[in-house]
Amino acid sequence: NLNLSCVMVIFGGTGDLTHRKLIPALYNLKYEGILPDNFAVISVGRREKTTETYRNEIYESVKSFSRFKMDDEKWKELSERIYYHRQDFSDDDGYIRLNDFLNELDKKYNTNGNRVYYLAVAPESFETIVGKLHKHCMADNSNSWRRVVIEKPFGRDLKSAQFLNQKINEAFAEKDIYRIDHYLGKEMLQNIMVIRFANAFFEPIWNNRFIDNIQISSSEMVGVENRGGYYEKAGALRDMVQNHMLQLLTLTAMEPPVNLETESIRDEKVKVLRSLQVLTPELVKKNVVRGQYGPGKIEGRGVPGYREEERVSPDSKTETFIALKTYVENFRWSGVPFYIRTGKRMPAKSTEIVIQFKPLPEILYFKEYGIMEPNLLVIKVQPQEGIFLQFNAKRPGTSNIIVPVQMDFCQNCHAGSNSPEAYERLLYDVMRGDSTLFTRWDEVEHSWRFVDNIAQVWNDENTEISKYESGKWGPKEADELLARDNRKWWNIG
Numbered sequence: 001n002l003n004l005s006c007v008m009v010i011f012g013g014t015g016d017l018t019h020r021k022l023i024p025a026l027y028n029l030k031y032e033g034i035l036p037d038n039f040a041v042i043s044v045g046r047r048e049k050t051t052e053t054y055r056n057e058i059y060e061s062v063k064s065f066s067r068f069k070m071d072d073e074k075w076k077e078l079s080e081r082i083y084y085h086r087q088d089f090s091d092d093d094g095y096i097r098l099n100d101f102l103n104e105l106d107k108k109y110n111t112n113g114n115r116v117y118y119l120a121v122a123p124e125s126f127e128t129i130v131g132k133l134h135k136h137c138m139a140d141n142s143n144s145w146r147r148v149v150i151e152k153p154f155g156r157d158l159k160s161a162q163f164l165n166q167k168i169n170e171a172f173a174e175k176d177i178y179r180i181d182h183y184l185g186k187e188m189l190q191n192i193m194v195i196r197f198a199n200a201f202f203e204p205i206w207n208n209r210f211i212d213n214i215q216i217s218s219s220e221m222v223g224v225e226n227r228g229g230y231y232e233k234a235g236a237l238r239d240m241v242q243n244h245m246l247q248l249l250t251l252t253a254m255e256p257p258v259n260l261e262t263e264s265i266r267d268e269k270v271k272v273l274r275s276l277q278v279l280t281p282e283l284v285k286k287n288v289v290r291g292q293y294g295p296g297k298i299e300g301r302g303v304p305g306y307r308e309e310e311r312v313s314p315d316s317k318t319e320t321f322i323a324l325k326t327y328v329e330n331f332r333w334s335g336v337p338f339y340i341r342t343g344k345r346m347p348a349k350s351t352e353i354v355i356q357f358k359p360l361p362e363i364l365y366f367k368e369y370g371i372m373e374p375n376l377l378v379i380k381v382q383p384q385e386g387i388f389l390q391f392n393a394k395r396p397g398t399s400n401i402i403v404p405v406q407m408d409f410c411q412n413c414h415a416g417s418n419s420p421e422a423y424e425r426l427l428y429d430v431m432r433g434d435s436t437l438f439t440r441w442d443e444v445e446h447s448w449r450f451v452d453n454i455a456q457v458w459n460d461e462n463t464e465i466s467k468y469e470s471g472k473w474g475p476k477e478a479d480e481l482l483a484r485d486n487r488k489w490w491n492i493g
């Protein structure tokens with residue numbers, strides 16, 4: 001008995017995220033027949049335009065970015081329910097008009113006063129918008145549900161995140177706050193728990209007795225694109241590690257929850273974050289590498305260095321790459337290093353979790369043939385979605401040569417496979433009130449604690465940042481970080 005009926009208000013309706021992700025996701029949900037009939041959208045923006053112009057603009061976006069082809073009839077049904085509303089985010093009159101408009105649409109579409117407020121705006125505006133919604137009683141949920149969706153970044157350190165959270169809490173209860181980490185909407189992230197807890201041959205060996213190390217990598221080929229203004233203040237640490245990378249780590253390391261309810265899962269994730277090794281300044285200097293891309297080549301095409309990008313300072317110290325080693329200090333993982341690596345302008349777009357198993361005793365084949373490749377289990381998140389296993393077998397022939405062989409399960413490789421986009425799942429979950437794939441406040445809090453320790457050291461010390469050529473796997477220090485432990489990065493891709 002799910003009541004999905006609602007009006008979705010998108011603040012930042014003319015922005016990139018709305019055009020590339022949100023409206024196409026709504027279209028895909030419509031295409032699949034998942035959107036309720038009692039539904040409408042108000043896109044709020046600061047620019048002057050009519051609803052008709054707006055609908056034409058988003059029509060083009062859906063054509064370019066949706067995973068389903070344009071079906072004019074379905075589009076008509078959806079777009080008739082999408083309206084444009086102009087206002088400044090700090091203008092009280094605008095909210096009064098918006099509220100009147102919402103009441104009118106509630107009647108027209110029978111949406112019971114249920115509302116999703118989606119903040120697809122720059123973080124500077126989060127507080128203002130939430131404050132005004134509160135002031136004008138638009139967050140009041142006494143007769144209907146009212147939920148707020150906050151895009152990242154949720155603060156820029158623990159202190160600002162706490163402040164922002166407090167402001168949001170003045171208007172909305174924790175259960176109605178949906179903090180987006182779009183990685184959680186990706187198919188394979190939802191699959192990590194299934195792979196671990198639904199397979200007899202993985203779960204028993206998922207611990208420090210059998211696992212040598214875990215590598216969590218997310219590489220991109222794109223540079224900073226047109227986001228220099230934002231990125232200069234964020235860097236890879238805040239942009240990727242505080243959220244996506246730590247979410248990947250928690251799902252990989254968490255204990256089995258007592259059941260599949262939202263809070264049970266989140267409780268286990270928080271325990272992992274609380275067990276993360278505290279990075280002292282010495283550890284940061286030793287185990288965290290930061291890099292910045294210089295000019296180079298991506299797929300044969302010359303690209304500029306980070307410092308030459310638009311709205312980036314020519315002597316910027318912002319990192320576009322980070323590699324680090326840390327530990328989850330609990331019974332299951334004691335002694336197993338977790339290596340995290342992410343960066344822009346690298347040779348491939350790929351996100352994967354590599355589980356490297358411990359070597360066997362060095363007898364039998366090892367004695368005879370020397371070093372053998374380790375067993376690997378790779379959870380491939382993107383672009384391919386699947387599982388990859390590497391193990392050793394005899395090469396066919398008269399001599400006993402042992403070689404690594406691979407089993408590769410790809411769930412989105414065959415023709416016709418078309419995995420839903422992260423935002424489809426996430427928007428649908430907001431409407432039905434399931435916040436499992438969103439970050440609870442204490443997850444945000446603990447991940448900032450971890451990240452702040454690193455940021456603090458970087459802030460205090462005045463050393464040069466390591467450069468890497470665009471199109472390479474980061475600076476040489478990243479390789480040295482593992483070489484020191486007699487290990488190497490696996491790039492399975």
Ligand code: BG6
Nearest residue numbers: 152182218220239240244351382
């Ligand atoms: C975003 C970051 O959260 O994730 C971007 O702000 C990054 O800098 C993006 O490019 C990567 O997401 P995906 O889904 O392409 O891996």
